[in-house]
Amino acid sequence: MSCFRLATAVTRPLQLNSTSPNAFRHVQIARRQLTTFSKKKSGNGTFKLALLGAGVGAATGSIYTIYSNINDRNSHKEHEHMPPKVIGELPDVRITKRFVNPKDTSGLEIVLFQFQTCPFCCKVRAYLDYMGISYSVVEVDAVLRQDIKWSSVKKVPMVLIRQRDGQYVQMSDSSAIISLIATYLNDNRKDIGDLAQFYPQISYFDDDGKKRQDILNKYFLMYQDRTPKNLTKEIEENERKWRNWADNHLVHLISPNCYQTLGESLETFEYFSQAGEWDIHFPKWERDLMVYCGAVAMWGISKILKRRHALSDDVRSHIYDALDKWTRELQKKKSRFMAGKQPGLSDLSVYGVLSSMEGCQAFKDCLQNTGIGKWFYDVKEVVQKNRGQLRRERLEGIAPMS
Structure with missing residues (x-):
């Protein structure tokens, strides 16, 4: 997570553009008028100018105070809990x-x-x-x-x-x-x-x-x-690391892989309809709207996500690499699950993300091209049993x- 940045209000003096002919002419006119006024009412004029200056200063100070308060309130909102x-x-x-x-x-x-x-x-x-x-x-x-x-x-x-x-x-x-x-x-x-x-x-x-x-x-x-x-502290840190990895890396590979073509996107949404029992829970028109509009929308969004996360056209390779990274870590630990003999929060997080695409062609390809299958179905067995x-x-x- 990025470090918080405290917003600070910076005020700059208003600068007159000396290269502007109109500005120079206005200054000359103001000077002549001020000189004439001073000659006519020298004593009275000095007092009025001082009063005018005090008024302008007070107004400027008030405006600045209001601006600062508004800015401070906005700054607070930007970092509120x-x-x-x-x-x-x-x-x-x-x-x-x-x-x-x-x-x-x-x-x-x-x-x-x-x-x-x-x-x-x-x-x-x-x-x-x-x-x-x-x-x-x-x-x-x-x-x-x-x-x-x-x-x-x-x-x-x-x-x-x-x-x-x-x-x-x-x-x-x-x-x-x-x-x-x-x-x-x-x-x-x-x-x-x-x-x-x-x-x-x-x-x-x-x-x-x-x-x-x-x-x-x-x-x-x-x-x-x-x-x-x-x-131990090491176990806690490792669990947080992989939960974060599931949220901020693995999950971003799902959409580009499940919706990479319009046909695959429609196939995916037909699976979603079946898995979610949309024909039971929603009227037919609403179910069809979800399937066809969703398939087209996610096909377009997947292209945006692919660019946002700097994925190559071979999107399958990215998810294969991610799953290989996970299974290599399991092999290093020489354990059935990342948490040991029973699934931990990191196991359940990665399993949950992958289970969202279980009925899709992308998942079938993952089973054929990576070693994720045994771990995945081991977790699924325990989850369904409980x-x-x-x-x-x-x-x-x-x-x-x-």
């Missing part, structure tokens, strides 16, 4: 399905707003499923986004988590969501809403001077005085959970 929002009650949204685990002892009530095949949404689900947490799902229309119109945050994944007082804390950003829930599961002495205060939204300037927003501490778990046994039972809420004949 915004805590997660809390809403009084669950909005009127369409719960499409729930994953219910009878063995879940977390006490958490979570509603996940998602696109089924969004890489960041897949990361959150991978973590919740692996931990055996029950949660509800709102499948958001990727085009119209009707189910998040109530929110000022217009992106997914987003979660609402019930606090002890009955209100809901609203969190976005997949990594921050995972870190918050992992922190709570490690030590639930504090309410989930109190722990969420460790993950405020911040704004800052990047190296190009552009204003950005991010979530503070999103790769950190707040263990406080209950650090897990056998957790996941709660699926209950579809909007299928006819299946009553919603009370």
Whole structure:
């Protein structure tokens, strides 16, 4: 993350362009008028000029003070910390399905707003499923986004988590969501809403001077005085490193590979429709709109992303290199997972990103040209084993959970 840059207001004296003929003529006229005025009323004129100067000075000072205050307020806004929002009650949204685990002892009530095949949404689900947490799902229309119109945050994944007082804390950003829930599961002495205060939204300037927003501490778990046994600084740093890598490198290779041609983009969206059960959750016209408009839009966006991330025309080679890097690290560790005998947060993050493209041709090519397959399906096996039972809420004949 770029270092924060404090904005400072700089005032410059107004300079007269001496090369301008009009400016020079106006100065001469002003001097003659001032001289005439001084001759006519020398005593009285001096006092009036002094009064005029004091007035101009006071006005200038006031304007400068107002300008500085406005600039200071804007500067504060550019670097402010915004805590997660809390809403009084669950909005009127369409719960499409729930994953219910009878063995879940977390006490958490979570509603996940998602696109089924969004890489960041897949990361959150991978973590919740692996931990055996029950949660509800709102499948958001990727085009119209009707189910998040109530929110000022217009992106997914987003979660609402019930606090002890009955209100809901609203969190976005997949990594921050995972870190918050992992922190709570490690030590639930504090309410989930109190722990969420460790993950405020911040704004800052990047190296190009552009204003950005991010979530503070999103790769950190707040263990406080209950650090897990056998957790070393090296293990923590390695986990944060690979979680960051999944968010800021691996995920940027998905779109250019899944949508590199219009035909492949349409094939990908047909898979998305099947995986997300769009024909069940949305009317046919809305499903077709999502498939065909989405395919064309993402095909165009993939070209932009390819240029933005400096990828060559051979986009497959970039994702092959990334997956080879991951598997080489596993080989160095001589372990089944990056975290050891069981998947850790970095394993679940990388798995979640890759699972978003599992049904696409790009993923099939990755299986054939890299050694990612064994690790991927090992993680998938554990995740599916721990996941709660699926209950579809909007299928006819299946009553919603009370």
